[in-house]
Amino acid sequence: MDGSIEPSHGNSPHVYTKENEAFCILAGDFEFINGDQKFHAGPGDFIYIPKGARYGFRNAGSEPARLLVFYTPAGPDSFFLKNGQEEGAAIPLTREFYETVADQMAAHNIVVLPSDGDWA
Template identity: 30%
Template sequence: MIDGAESGGGVALVEHPMDPRALAGPMHRHSREDEYSYVLEGRVGADLGGEIVYGKPGDLIFKPRGQWHTFWNAGDEPARILEIISPAGFEKFFDQITDLAATGRLDPPTMVSLAAEYGAEVDFESLPGLVAKHNLVFMDGPPPER
């Protein structure tokens, strides 16, 4: 929606549609940016360093830099969030991940390497527990093998 080039690097806005019961990704943390998820539609769950929170349309979920976190569609209907990233830059990671997934070239080592380029860490070992605990799916199937 808005990338860093349009905002002078201060902020990026990215819309994330999520299928029912979909986990957005494994636990991860950023070293460079804060993220705010504004719930537009549906019910969204988030693990914020071990604290589980839920948001409905109009709620804002804050994920500060340095905090392990993930989020998911906690309902049986589609959900959408507006991700506010400050400062901007990490939106390019989402673009690259989307492109790699579309071509079938996204795997855990590639995602970990790419995240590191953006100052982020990814914990793929968190996937089985998240999927089981919250009755979720990740990438249209079971968690990837490490």
């Protein structure tokens, strides 16, 4: 998937139970969490998240950022397509959004986890 992420937006800490996920940063500055650690990633960086790992990301810059998202095996992408995340959609990926689609997330092997206090 090709994603454009608005400043301060991203996703809540979560885990995929059956899929690995990877990101290729095309533009912008992202902050990632991986377990209990945080790190920044920028253009050209590639991040691999194995299934079962707690992680999240957000645009840490002041401009829209862009990344490519890969799932192996494929499948979770259908969750985003079913929930208005197609090209041009303006739905921010916030904890509130995830709470409204929790049942659908479970059907796609996605488990939202508690925040660490300063992570949306």
